[in-house]
Every structure is written in C-alpha cells, then in structure tokens.
Amino acid sequence: MSSTSATVYYSALVNPTTLASYETHLKSLIAVSSQGNIDWIVHDVDSSLIQQVLLRNGCPDAQVVDLHEGQFIMPGFIDTHTHAPQVPNLGTGYQYELLDWLEKFTFPLEAKFKDVEFAKAIYPSVVKRFIASGTTTCCYYGSLHLDSSKALADTAHSLGQRALIGKCNMDRHCPSYYIEDSADASVKDTHAFIAHVRSLSPGPSNNPNNPLIYPVLTPRFAISCTRNLLEALQVVATSDPHLHIQTHISENVKEIQFTKELYPECEHYAGVYDRYGLLRNNTILAHAVHLNDKEIELVAKRKAGVSHCPTSNFNLRSGMAQIGKYLDRGVKVGLGTDVSGGFSSSMLVAMRNASIASTVVALQNDPAGASGNEEGKFSNRQLPLATLFYLATKGGAEVCALDHQTGSLEPGKSFDALIVDVRDGAGTSGGTRNPTLWGSSGSILDDMLGQFVFCGDDRNISAVFVQGKQVGGTSYTSKE
Numbered sequence: 001m002s003s004t005s006a007t008v009y010y011s012a013l014v015n016p017t018t019l020a021s022y023e024t025h026l027k028s029l030i031a032v033s034s035q036g037n038i039d040w041i042v043h044d045v046d047s048s049l050i051q052q053v054l055l056r057n058g059c060p061d062a063q064v065v066d067l068h069e070g071q072f073i074m075p076g077f078i079d080t081h082t083h084a085p086q087v088p089n090l091g092t093g094y095q096y097e098l099l100d101w102l103e104k105f106t107f108p109l110e111a112k113f114k115d116v117e118f119a120k121a122i123y124p125s126v127v128k129r130f131i132a133s134g135t136t137t138c139c140y141y142g143s144l145h146l147d148s149s150k151a152l153a154d155t156a157h158s159l160g161q162r163a164l165i166g167k168c169n170m171d172r173h174c175p176s177y178y179i180e181d182s183a184d185a186s187v188k189d190t191h192a193f194i195a196h197v198r199s200l201s202p203g204p205s206n207n208p209n210n211p212l213i214y215p216v217l218t219p220r221f222a223i224s225c226t227r228n229l230l231e232a233l234q235v236v237a238t239s240d241p242h243l244h245i246q247t248h249i250s251e252n253v254k255e256i257q258f259t260k261e262l263y264p265e266c267e268h269y270a271g272v273y274d275r276y277g278l279l280r281n282n283t284i285l286a287h288a289v290h291l292n293d294k295e296i297e298l299v300a301k302r303k304a305g306v307s308h309c310p311t312s313n314f315n316l317r318s319g320m321a322q323i324g325k326y327l328d329r330g331v332k333v334g335l336g337t338d339v340s341g342g343f344s345s346s347m348l349v350a351m352r353n354a355s356i357a358s359t360v361v362a363l364q365n366d367p368a369g370a371s372g373n374e375e376g377k378f379s380n381r382q383l384p385l386a387t388l389f390y391l392a393t394k395g396g397a398e399v400c401a402l403d404h405q406t407g408s409l410e411p412g413k414s415f416d417a418l419i420v421d422v423r424d425g426a427g428t429s430g431g432t433r434n435p436t437l438w439g440s441s442g443s444i445l446d447d448m449l450g451q452f453v454f455c456g457d458d459r460n461i462s463a464v465f466v467q468g469k470q471v472g473g474t475s476y477t478s479k480e
C-alpha cells in the first residue's frame with residue numbers, strides 16, 4: 001500500500017459533513033490518482049459491481065485494495081497546535097501553571113535546540129510520533145532557532161507529513177539564555193526560514209500550489225514580543241497574505257493580566273494582535289480559553305480560527321474554553337494537542353478531553369440541558385461525537401485555511417486519510433492488540449467510530465496516507 005500509482009480503495013468510509021453530522025457508507029470505492037488526489041468516490045457498491053464501476057470511470061485495470069470488515073477509511077487528523085521541541089518533556093511539569101511552567105520546564109528544553117545536531121537527532125522521532133497518531137497535517141511551533149526550525153521542516157518534508165511550521169519570534173520577557181537579540185534579528189531569521197520552507201519541493205502532488213510544508217509566522221505570544229517586533233511582523237504579514245500566522249491567546253488568567261499591563265492601549269488581548277494586523281483568515285489562535293464577548297466577535301469577524309487544546313488547558317489548570325459558544329457565534333474551531341502542555345501527541349486524546357471539557361462547562365452552566373439536542377446549538381452542551389470528529393478533521397482544516405485541500409474525503413482534495421482497524425479488542429493474537437477496545441463486528445459504523453475515538457490509539461491505525469502516499473500506520477514498513 002505504499003505505492004503512489006493510481007489505486008482504488010474498496011472500503012467502509014466515515015467522512016465529516018457539518019459540525020453536527022458525518023456520513024457513513026459500508027461499501028465505497030475511493031479512487032486516488034498517481035498524484036495523490038481523490039479522483040472520484042462511489043458509495044454503496046456491491047462487490048459484484050466493482051468492475052462495472054471501474055469501467056464506467058475509465059480505469060478497468062486500477063489496483064483495488066479491499067479492506068476487511070472492522071476497518072474503515074476516514075480523513076487524517078489535523079492537529080492545529082503543538083510544539084515539536086517540547087516532545088521530550090511529555091508528562092512532566094504539570095505542578096506549575098503556564099508562566100512558571102514556561103520558565104522552569106519549557107524554555108530550558110527549547111534552548112537546547114540551539115544545537116542543530118540535537119534538533120536533527122530529536123525531530124525524526126517527534127514527527128514519526130505524530131504520524132503514528134494519525135495526524136496527517138500538523139501545525140508545529142519550532143524553537144526560536146533558525147537552523148533547528150529548518151531541520152524540523154526538512155524532517156516533516158522527508159517523512160511525508162503535511163505540516164505548517166513556525167520559527168518562534170520572541171525578543172522580550174524570556175530568559176537571557178533563550179531570547180532573540182533584537183526585533184531586526186528575529187525578522188531577518190524569519191525571512192530566511194520562510195524562504196527555506198518555500199524552497200522545499202511540493203511533495204508527491206508535484207504541484208507548487210499544494211506544498212507539503214508551509215511556513216507560519218509565529219510571534220510566540222504578546223508577552224514575548226516588543227511593539228517593534230510586532231510592527232515588523234505586521235509588515236511581513238501584510239506583504240504576504242497567504243502566509244499563515246499562529247500565536248497563543250488568552251490562555252491563563254495571569255498571562256492575560258500581564259498582557260493588559262504591557263499593552264494598556266489595547267482594549268483586550270485579541271485587540272493586541274488586531275492592532276498589528278495579525279488577525280485574519282489564516283491565523284491560528286491557540287487556547288483562547290478566556291475570550292470575552294467582544295473578542296469572540298472580533299475573532300469571528302476576522303475569520304481567524306481557534307485551536308482548542310483541552311488536554312493542556314486541564315493540565316496547566318488554564319481553564320475550560322466555552323467552545324460551544326464560539327461555534328454558535330461562528331468562530332472556526334479545530335483541536336490541538338499542545339504538547340507538552342498536553343501529555344499526548346494523539347488527537348484522539350484531544351477529542352476525549354474536548355468532550356469532557358464541554359460536559360463540565362455544560363454541567364456548570366445548564367445542568368438540565370447538558371445533553372440537549374436543539375439542532376445547531378452547541379453552547380452549554382456536551383459536544384457530540386459528530387462535532388468532535390468534525391473539529392479534529394474538517395474544522396482543523398478550516399482553521400489552517402487548508403480546507404480546499406484536506407480535512408475530508410472529497411473528489412479534488414488530497415487523499416490524506418487513515419485506515420482505522422477496530423477488530424479484536426481482546427488484545428489476544430491478531431487484530432490490533434489494544435486491550436481497551438472491545439472488537440467490533442464491523443457493520444455499525446457509528447459504533448466503530450465511537451470505539452475508535454473513545455478507546456482507540458495508534459494500534460488501531462493501520463495506515464496513514466498523506467497526498468496518497470503511505471507514510472505511517474501499523475502496516476507501514478519504512479524504507480529507512
């Protein structure tokens with residue numbers, strides 16, 4: 001299954017459609033071109049009719065990959081926010097809240113990436129972990145270092161993951177051993193980083209409009225940037241409307257207070273970024289735990305997206321974002337693992353914690369309606385499976401402004417997909433050996449999706465495809 005030649009998959013399919021729904025089909029044919037794009041999809045095809053459908057679509061000799069009962073194809077996960085250099089810290093430091101955690105745990109580790117050889121030793125294992133978790137598009141923060149951030153981009157590119165990658169900008173309120181020399185130096189390195197990423201080849205699609213790796217402008221957060229730096233980044237952003245932007249916003253109460261002290265001229269935290277032209281349709285705002293009504297309105301108006309990182313928001317006791325309210329007010333939302341504030345590279349874990357966070361918000365605010373089903377309303381409700389699935393796939397693609405390319409399986413989009421296997425939950429021989437998942441009979445796709453989301457892990461991901469090419473999964477044998 002690692003070929004890049006035209007392939008047709010005959011499989012059960014689960015695909016997000018809207019925030020409140022997804023489609024399921026037990027017997028779909030999904031045709032993938034040699035460039036890795038989805039050519040066509042036909043649903044509900046009896047096995048006796050496969051040849052007929054192939055013939056009708058002009059590819060009678062296509063290689064047909066027939067999946068087992070208990071397996072299904074779905075779009076790959078889009079992780080809208082995580083920190084590649086923090087992966088070695090997974091599971092540590094959760095006795096602290098954000099600002100102390102940064103100082104005591106995070107900055108000391110990130111500073112080690114000054115040594116590009118250290119980065120080159122660590123990053124392959126980092127990217128492989130995210131791929132094994134089923135993440136086909138990952139939005140990474142790198143460290144502040146130019147060469148190590150280039151190494152991260154090279155690594156994702158060579159391992160075949162679709163990735164958005166940023167070199168951090170940070171020229172104040174950081175320790176002396178981990179800070180940029182000046183706003184000018186920060187911007188110079190940023191230009192060099194962007195040029196490097198854009199010089200990488202597009203990947204299997206061979207289409208320069210569909211690169212595998214995108215550069216992201218990455219002012220770490222308002223606290224770590226001088227006004228001079230934000231002004232200079234505004235110039236970079238304005239001259240390059242397609243350049244993605246990512247930053248942190250309104251994560252922790254002390255952080256918000258400090259930001260207000262540093263920018264008294266701004267009405268609120270979102271106003272700082274807006275003042276410098278950094279809120280737009282391809283801006284990814286990580287956390288957004290405590291946005292007020294005016295900020296929500298502004299973020300929606302600018303069409304910027306929120307990366308909801310519930311695992312980290314629990315761990316660092318940052319709070320619980322009112323995601324249902326954001327959705328009701330038209331804000332784009334995706335999910336992020338936020339390693340190492342979050343303790344897992346798996347978007348499945350992010351989905352579970354998003355479910356729990358929404359339930360607690362609902363129980364606090366409207367206990368009687370927590371499981372309510374008023375059509376199209378999410379405020380103070382437990383997020384249903386369909387919504388969790390949407391946020392982890394199509395919603396994430398919208399937040400990354402890549403929804404024309406990825407996030408769902410539709411003709412014309414890239415085949416960025418997973419083969420999920422929920423057979424044999426007993427953990428005995430064969431099957432996926434995941435002891436927490438009870439095997440499925442393979443005919444009720446809603447149950448299979450729920451089992452995967454709430455009980456699955458990388459043992460249940462047998463193949464990971466990016467742009468039609470297999471890059472991971474338990475059936476993958478690397479050529480390295």
Ligand SMILES: Nc1nc2[nH]cnc2c(=O)[nH]1
Nearest residue numbers: 106220221248312338341
């Ligand atoms: N969770 C999180 N928040 C931040 N705010 C600024 N930097 C960071 C970081 O590395 N992680």
